[in-house]
Amino acid sequence: MIFYDCSTAPSPRRARMFIAEKGIEVETQQVDLRGDAHRQPDFLTINPHGTVPVLVTDDGTALTENIAIAGFLEAAFPETPLMGVTPEEKGRVLMWNAICEFHAGMAIAEALRNSTPALKGRALPGAVNYEQIPALAERGILRLGRFFDTLEERLSKSAYLAGDSFSMADITGFVFCDFARIVKQGIPEGNTASHAWFDTIKARPSASF
């Protein structure tokens, strides 16, 4: 397997944490996003979308989405399940993962990519150039505020997002809560359940990978 990573970007960090939690070693190649390496012909042959992470499996399959990488690794290395065990748990993991992706990850991306001068013409990640829409930056910050409320409400009732056990959903939530600093946002000070959850995950060895 080969894992295409970028140590400074949040999406590959999710896959990196998942790999670390599984306790497996995977050959890793850094892709220099700042240097535009992901939009050069070599990399576009591997992933025509021009994004990281990518996991190329031993049979040459290129998995270009976090959810696909997680699904593959969970099937190939079932020990220490990260995507739930019972049907309900599996459903809750996918649900909270999607909530964190849509309401936090996408909100941060909207806020960042539609306001940063260096990302002019690069409002979406990947191979195609799109112009910025400044109103989306404002909306992204509003959406993020609402996400932090949702998170606090959930974590006031549950140790982890999908229930009693740590899962992929916590990885996604944690990575995006941490990355929110890029748009000068973060878990509000009074959200004590969210802060306790964040600190618990931050203490896991995988969080420093």
Ligand SMILES: N[C@@H](CCC(=O)N[C@@H](CS)C(=O)NCC(=O)O)C(=O)O
């Ligand atoms: N659907 C992908 C999204 C990946 C993504 O957006 N990656 C960003 C890094 S966080 C990227 O490759 N950006 C390249 C760019 O900015 O052009 C996943 O989560 O696996």
